[in-house]
Amino acid sequence: xxxxxxxxxxxxxxxxxxxxxxxxxxxxxxxxxxxxxxxxxxxxxxxxxxxxxxxxxxxxxxxxxxxxxxxxxxxxxxxxxxxxxxxxxxxxxxxxxxxxxxxxxxxxxxxxxxxxxxxxxxxxxxxxxxxxxxxxxxxxxxxxxxxxxxxxxxxxxxxxxxxxxxxxxxxxxxxxxxxxxxxxxxxxxxxxxxxxxxxxxxxxxxxxxxxxxxxxxxxxxxxxxxxxxxxxxxxxxxxxxxxxxxxxxxxxxxxxxxxxxxxxxxxxxxxxxxxxxxxxxxxxxxxxxxxxxxxxxxxxxxx
Numbered sequence: 470x471x472x473x474x475x476x477x478x479x480x481x482x483x484x485x486x487x488x489x490x491x492x493x494x495x496x497x498x499x500x501x502x503x504x505x506x507x508x509x510x511x512x513x514x515x516x517x518x519x520x521x522x523x524x525x526x527x528x529x530x531x532x533x534x535x536x537x538x539x540x541x542x543x544x545x546x547x548x549x550x551x552x553x554x555x556x557x558x559x560x561x562x563x564x565x566x567x568x569x570x571x572x573x574x575x576x577x578x579x580x581x582x583x584x585x586x587x588x589x590x591x592x593x594x595x596x597x598x599x600x601x602x603x604x605x606x607x608x609x610x611x612x613x614x615x616x617x618x619x620x621x622x623x624x625x626x627x628x629x630x631x632x633x634x635x636x637x638x639x640x641x642x643x644x645x646x647x648x649x650x651x652x653x654x655x656x657x658x659x660x661x662x663x664x665x666x667x668x669x670x671x672x673x674x675x676x677x678x679x680x681x682x683x684x685x686x687x688x689x690x691x692x693x694x695x696x697x698x699x700x701x702x703x704x705x706x707x708x709x710x711x712x713x714x715x716x717x718x719x720x721x722x723x724x725x726x727x728x729x730x731x732x733x734x735x736x737x738x739x740x741x742x743x744x745x746x747x748x749x750x751x752x753x754x755x756x757x758x759x760x761x762x763x764x765x766x767x768x769x770x771x772x
Contacts, residue, residue, distance in 0.1 A: 512545050512572070513538040514628040516610045517579060521639065524759040529586040529639070533562075535612070537570065538577040545572040547614040552582055555609040559594050561586045570614070591639075595668075598636045604670060606636045635747075638668035640675075640700065642739055644761050645707070647682075647768040659690055661710045661737055665700050672702040674744040675757070680710050683736040684765070690714045697744060730765035737761045 515536045523530040533554065539545040547570045554562035562584040572578055598606055609631040616624050648660040659682060667673070674697040681691040692712040700706050738760040 511626055511628065513540065514612055514630065516608070516630065516632070518755055520581075520756040522756065522758050524639070525588065527588055529588050529591055531584050531586070532581040533584055533610070535580050535582055535610075536577065537572060537580065539572040539574060542574050544574060546570070546617040548617055549615045550580075550582070551613040551615075553611045554584060555607070555611075556591075556594050557598060557606045558609075559590070561591060561594070569617075595636075595638055599638070599668065603636050605633055608632045608634055635669070635671065640743070640757060641666040642759050642761060644737055644763070644768050647735070647765065659712050659714060661712070663708050663710060663739075665706045665708060667700045667702060667704060667706065670702055672746055673700055674698060674746070675700060675741040676744055678710070678739065678741040680712070680740075681738045682712060683738070685733050685735075730769055733765045735763060735765055735768065
């Protein structure tokens with residue numbers, strides 16, 4: 470009996486030493502990675518880029534792409550991810566990702582965290598930075614994971630990352646005029662004259678631009694501009710997007726375009742990709758979607 474206890478104690482001691490060696494090895498690996506692991510034995514979490522999916526007067530919708538890397542020899546599985554996003558110390562997003570995140574050992578994945586920002590609050594933050602002439606600011610992401618499988622005894626863990634990046638002002642698309650060109654019973658030439666406002670202290674290109682024009686609830690035309698368009702820094706760049714209304718669709722619009730501009734709603738939707746000349750990974754190849762709404766009278770200049 471006494472011998473059995475000695476063997477059990479020896480096995481427990483060996484197991485403890487093995488666990489300590491395993492833990493120390495993983496911690497050393499984490500430390501050797503530098504700041505990405507923050508000196509702790511946890512999965513690495515980084516904010517890789519943004520996609521701006523919709524803009525309105527009240528809300529800015531976007532996706533924040535989160536890169537998760539699992540250095541552990543066991544599977545990482547989280548039931549939920551709680552996240553908060555800050556710009557210049559101001560919390561702009563607080564939400565949860567309700568889908569299960571499962572990641573095998575030594576593997577990585579990217580998840581898209583949907584976020585809705587209040588446009589007024591975002592505008593206030595950017596306006597404050599603009600007035601103070603701040604070239605760069607802090608972007609902070611705080612994430613908390615609820616784990617299905619404990620990692621070193623933890624059921625939850627939190628990653629708080631702050632990056633110092635250039636202050637980013639969101640592009641503004643403003644329709645200056647809708648030029649109807651030639652009107653006929655078969656077709657109608659339409660050109661949207663758009664001003665793209667860039668308040669940033671750096672230029673960028675937009676590319677793969679696609680746009681649609683909807684008048685009185687009916688999409689009448691769409692067009693593409695695949696070539697890059699240079700948007701100059703701290704300036705307004707005028708761009709003309711030409712389209713032609715498909716034959717037969719112009720007939721019902723002729724009376725409205727000529728005689729009922731004030732009461733005829735129009736929507737012009739744009740989507741494109743942003744190419745940052747400085748290759749900033751946060752914004753490089755980010756998608757941008759916005760819709761401009763008004764009436765025909767708003768976008769028609771008096772001759």
